Amino acid sequence: MKKKIAVNPFEEYEKQCTDDELCRLEEFFAEFDMHCRLRSEEKKKLREDFERAVMYYAREGLSLEKALRRLDIKHLGGFYARPPVLWFALDDAAKVYPLSMQHVSMAVFRLAVYLKKEVVPPLLQMALNFTIKRFPTFATTLKKGFFWHYLDTTKRRFCTQEENDIPCQPIKVSGSGSQTFRVLYHKNRISVEFFHVLTDGTGGMTFLKTLTAEYLRLTGVDTPPDETLWDIDATPAAGEFENAFAMVPKGGSASGFVDKAAVQLSGRLSENRPCRIVHLKLDAAGLKAAASRRGATVTAYLLSLMFIAGKAATDELRGEASIQVPVNMRKFYPSQTVRNFAMYCGIRLPLEQLDSAEAIVGEIDAQLKRKASKQAMSEMLTATENMVNMLKYVPLAVKQPVAKLVYGFLGDKIFTNTLSNLGVVTMPEAFAEHIQSMDFVLGTAITNRVECALVTFGGTATFSITKMTADPSFEEKMYDLLCADGVRVRAEGSMLYEN
């Protein structure tokens, strides 16, 4: 039997190169060797990423000189050349996530950008290789300490994958040096799924924007430095990775976590979590106009619709519906941090009061102003800190089972639903031209049947619904309510994930 000899495509490519080009490539990879001191198998993978990118450019007819300029080794910095030494204690909000996670449920959220052209995988991989060094807290792996988990720096090639699973699935963080986020691509979409220990929506968006900008630069889009984007070659500053909770002034009263159980939407909980993702792509101007007609903010307006849609999706006749609204603490305490720096509040209304969106929007606005105020958030933050201090000398082996039990018992029962609004995202004009829209998908809770999130880019506001039940009542009612208010809506999403 003849033995098959594997052909190295890069060697084949090199055979077609001129002597001058071979010389350039040799110099290029000699420089690569100086910048990469990873273990041999990781180094090999990283080198192959460069080779694939060079071959892609060659196929596209780009000269080798231009290709190597785009792939300049200096973008690797010293990240792959130095051994890992840094470690990061989890911030106050992140501490709960590894304590309460299970094999089937983990606090994962997803941010995605839709480009106008299909994603080129070798270039996305190179964009990640260059971007990761700018985010030292992302280049980490989750570790167990005796009292708390922590993030330990890991030096490896962080990989991108083609999307082929249900969104927001638990990330395998158990292996030595495993990633705590995943970068996925599918057609024209780049998605990043983050384990919440790393970052919150704002921090995640900073990463996605930086990654997308780097990807677009590699595809040939160029723009002068812009202050809305992180420069991947800049040196990371301590303030960008601080536990910002620590800088909030202490004292005052503590309150916030406990509340009455809220009404849950009806519909059998699905085995697959989530069982469907629905994106309502809204005309941003129309949405703003509809909110203005009600004299409310976009968040308050959407909350009013969610309450009405929620009522249509439950069989309960009495009780209180409650929607959790994450609050970005950066607006009260300006910080550059890309780690978690958010608290939340709950907007509550009795079911009997939910007659129409017009009738409740005023009350929602008032509750938002009161409950998402600096004072209220500071009280919740004090409560969080008190709890962290109380538990800090309790061994993890004791804390973890108790936390799982408490989380399983209390869990998300005090809320019916969630609305996380990331606001309006901007990119420099040259990059924005190549982007269609963005979306933000929350991971699943325990009993809440739906979780909602909103992000606006360009003229499109994407309202994403993460579903835990096959019952379509909620999204259908939302769709009807938005259409009735004159907002242009287009529905996209996943198929129903059924066994």
Next chain:
Amino acid sequence: MKIEVTYPAVPKRRLRRRRLKSAAGWLLLFAAYICPIVNMVTGGKAWSVIVLISLYMVWMLLLSTDLVEYNRISQFTRLIFCACALLAAIDVFISSGWAIEVVPIVCFSGLTVAGILFFTDFEKQKQNMLPMLLLIFMAMGASVVGLCLWHEESRWALAVMGAFALALLVACAVTLGSEFKRELRRRFHTK
């Protein structure tokens, strides 16, 4: 409302695997529920305790594996902890008098294997030290307590286990040098 599908199809295999794992979990739970009942009905020695510990071992080592730091050292130390608990339970509930010698020997062997696993893949495994450190500390603690409380001839196994644990700790500290201190600082931080 018509939804345009923009996500890829998910292979059924993945979905089925999750279901299978869940089914196995329920089967174990059922066995754990039924065994003590059968034991109580039939009478005799408390063999169901041994079955329960064994089921817990299967659950922990195969179905509910570590979510953080799942590696060869952590799995092996888990196995050693469970095996020691199982041996102690057999001694207490089925036939007694031998565990005080056997458990330290098993623990000693466990420390030896953990040491080999650690030092043969040092660069990678130095990130996975905590389970081995805990095994070392527990062996040392158990050795001291055992030697103080147990005054029979069979104390030698406890002494060997304690001495070997201390030797392994020193070997780790010497090999890791300043990194050992840093490792301890991050592993035992309270921030």
